[in-house]
Amino acid sequence: MDKTFDLLLQGVNLFDGATGMDVGIRDGKIAAVEGNIPPQAAAEAFDFRGKLLIPGFVDSHTHLDKALTIQDEEADGLVDAVNLFRNYQNRIPKGKIAEDVKRRAARVLDMEIAHGTTCIKTHLLCDEVWGMESVYALDELRREYAGRITLQLIVPWCEANAEELDRACRKGIIDYFAGYAHLCDDFRTELDGIFARGEKYGIPLDLHVNESDVGNIDEFLYIQQKTMDLHMDGRVNCSHVTAMCAVDDETAQKGIALAERARTNIITLPSCNMYLMGRHDRQPVRRGVTRVREFLQAGVNVAYASDNIRDPFRPFGNGDMLEEGLFTAQVLQYGTASKLAEVLRMGTFRAARNAHLSDYGLTVGCTADLAVLDAETPREALVTRAQRLLVLKNGKAVSRSGVLVP
Numbered sequence: 001m002d003k004t005f006d007l008l009l010q011g012v013n014l015f016d017g018a019t020g021m022d023v024g025i026r027d028g029k030i031a032a033v034e035g036n037i038p039p040q041a042a043a044e045a046f047d048f049r050g051k052l053l054i055p056g057f058v059d060s061h062t063h064l065d066k067a068l069t070i071q072d073e074e075a076d077g078l079v080d081a082v083n084l085f086r087n088y089q090n091r092i093p094k095g096k097i098a099e100d101v102k103r104r105a106a107r108v109l110d111m112e113i114a115h116g117t118t119c120i121k122t123h124l125l126c127d128e129v130w131g132m133e134s135v136y137a138l139d140e141l142r143r144e145y146a147g148r149i150t151l152q153l154i155v156p157w158c159e160a161n162a163e164e165l166d167r168a169c170r171k172g173i174i175d176y177f178a179g180y181a182h183l184c185d186d187f188r189t190e191l192d193g194i195f196a197r198g199e200k201y202g203i204p205l206d207l208h209v210n211e212s213d214v215g216n217i218d219e220f221l222y223i224q225q226k227t228m229d230l231h232m233d234g235r236v237n238c239s240h241v242t243a244m245c246a247v248d249d250e251t252a253q254k255g256i257a258l259a260e261r262a263r264t265n266i267i268t269l270p271s272c273n274m275y276l277m278g279r280h281d282r283q284p285v286r287r288g289v290t291r292v293r294e295f296l297q298a299g300v301n302v303a304y305a306s307d308n309i310r311d312p313f314r315p316f317g318n319g320d321m322l323e324e325g326l327f328t329a330q331v332l333q334y335g336t337a338s339k340l341a342e343v344l345r346m347g348t349f350r351a352a353r354n355a356h357l358s359d360y361g362l363t364v365g366c367t368a369d370l371a372v373l374d375a376e377t378p379r380e381a382l383v384t385r386a387q388r389l390l391v392l393k394n395g396k397a398v399s400r401s402g403v404l405v406p
């Protein structure tokens with residue numbers, strides 16, 4: 001008999017509550033989602049009766065070039081972590097930087113793939129110490145891992161590397177411009193420069209914003225206004241915004257309303273924030289996590305992500321978006337079935353929006369970047385940190401039961 005599908009996932013449960021669905025995959029795309037497809041219609045069929053099928057996780061904010069550099073010294077807050085990592089950078093000999101970055105980043109990619117992640121957005125260093133070594137290393141790794149995971153590179157502008165950066169932008173190596181304006185003396189001038197470059201090269205922005213315990217979100221407000229003034233609506237992502245937890249409700253509401261109008265995507269990083277923020281408070285200690293609940297209520301898109309994996313910024317993490325999701329749920333005090341489903345959406349559908357992924361999802365025509373979890377519902381998946389039974393990238397198996405497919 002003619003095989004209509006390359007692969008068939010039988011009897012899966014879907015996000016929307018549908019159960020017992022058969023998902024047929026052809027040429028790397030979802031070709032059918034129906035109630036009753038015979039196994040003979042596919043070259044290969046898997047019986048996943050009652051198991052939850054999700055689109056692959058999107059880890060939309062991580063730092064692969066910093067990962068796995070855990071040291072004995074504990075950082076006393078964000079600035080201290082920046083300095084500790086600078087010490088690490090200085091210890092790597094010039095000719096060994098790319099090799100060091102690639103080796104550590106590849107390990108994290110393998111961890112993420114085994115845990116069902118099919119797309120990663122990574123922030124990278126571009127500075128006077130390492131130049132553009134991280135950028136080139138990750139661009140190479142992106143080619144080596146093509147077909148296993150999608151990699152998007154987020155790079156800050158550094159005047160010392162201006163010519164090379166210009167070339168990299170024109171070659172399409174850089175997917176987003178990064179920004180760390182809260183660490184600069186004058187955030188407005190810094191942001192003006194970042195927005196101008198975003199406009200010039202047509203590259204969207206992915207910014208670290210107000211990552212601070214100080215009750216001031218002027219930077220966040222400035223970004224929303226600037227986004228609208230330049231008609232960059234929907235092309236700006238703001239990560240952290242932890243200062244939101246230190247401002248009064250009125251100021252916060254002003255920022256949230258502007259973000260909704262500017263169609264800004266928010267990325268919350270609770271596991272890293274809970275570790276680094278509030279360190280200099282005495283009781284009561286601020287929790288250092290942005291106002292996720294209120295952003296969502298206002299219709300602002302929010303995703304969660306891993307941020308740092310075993311480095312001076314956070315000595316924890318397993319490249320597991322389900323683990324990050326469970327932690328996020330606890331920090332947000334989200335416990336009901338519907339709220340836990342929302343958390344899972346924040347690591348999948350909502351994250352895919354800030355990664356500008358088209359054809360992402362569980363409907364016919366979507367790319368078959370999928371994960372089957374050993375759980376019946378989103379709640380069970382999060383609470384048990386369910387085994388990832390099968391991970392597909394473009395319809396091809398890349399991991400089975402936590403073991404990478406060679």
Ligand SMILES: [Zn+2]
Pocket residue numbers: 061062063123208239307308
């Ligand atoms: Zn970060």
